[in-house]
Amino acid sequence: MTxxxxxxxxxxxVVKQLCGLVAQLEQIFPGRHFTLDGHxxxxxxxxxxxxxxxxxxxxxxxxxxxxxxxxGRLVQVKTTQGRSIGISSEPNYLLVLxxxxxxxxxxxxxxxxxxxxxxxxxPQKNGQRPIGVSKLRTLxxxxxxxxxxxxxxxDDTR
Numbered sequence: 001m002t003x004x005x006x007x008x009x010x011x012x013x014v015v016k017q018l019c020g021l022v023a024q025l026e027q028i029f030p031g032r033h034f035t036l037d038g039h040x041x042x043x044x045x046x047x048x049x050x051x052x053x054x055x056x057x058x059x060x061x062x063x064x065x066x067x068x069x070x071x072g073r074l075v076q077v078k079t080t081q082g083r084s085i086g087i088s089s090e091p092n093y094l095l096v097l098x099x100x101x102x103x104x105x106x107x108x109x110x111x112x113x114x115x116x117x118x119x120x121x122x123p124q125k126n127g128q129r130p131i132g133v134s135k136l137r138t139l140x141x142x143x144x145x146x147x148x149x150x151x152x153x154x155d156d157t158r
Contacts, residue, residue, distance in 0.1 A: 008051040011044060012103025019101040036081060045079025045097045048105050053095065054152035064089045069149050076113065079105070085136075086128030090117040095149055096136050109136040111143030 018036055025034040046066050050057050055067035055075060065074040076091035079099050087094070091113035097105040109116060116139060120129035 006051060008047045011048055015044060015099065015103030016101070041079050041081060041099060042077075044103075045099060045105065046077045048099075049075075049077045049079075049095055049097060052105070052151055053149045055149070064091050069093070073149065075149060080108075080133065083134070084130050084132045086124065086126070086130050087113075087117065087120055088123075088126075088128045090114060093149060096133070098133065108133050109140045109143075110148040111140065112147060115139050115142070 015036075018040075022034045022036060026032065046057055049055055050067060053075075054070050055077075056070075057067050058065060064076060066077045067075045069075055074092040076087070076094050078085040078087065078094065078096045080096070081099050081101075085096055094109060094111065094113040094116050095107075096109040096116075098108050099105055116131055116136060117129070119135055119139060120131040123129050
């Protein structure tokens, strides 16, 4: 059977190219860091999460949630290449992914938003409350399998 190519299948290769460009810029300008962050990493994570978890992405202007799961749950997707994320309001469900330089994602947290919101720090100047990846991994241990957003049967990148 031939595997159907999905648009998000190209994302890992594009991320590798972006990371290569970042490395080139850092060589040209020693002492300067050109990190992939903000909207770019967030959007990459959202499209990869949509594929992996069979999510329907909401319009970019939505305040708290980025997607809707197949069972109707509203989900906030956060993606990081660092040690923490920031959340500005309590999501119904929270999905946190780590993006590596090869364009692969690893699940950090997948569960109700309330525990992460309760464990997050005080609001920063940008209004976001920080929470570390290590804390999210600890919280993830307490999330029952049935509370998690399931991965898609079509996803073979698990």
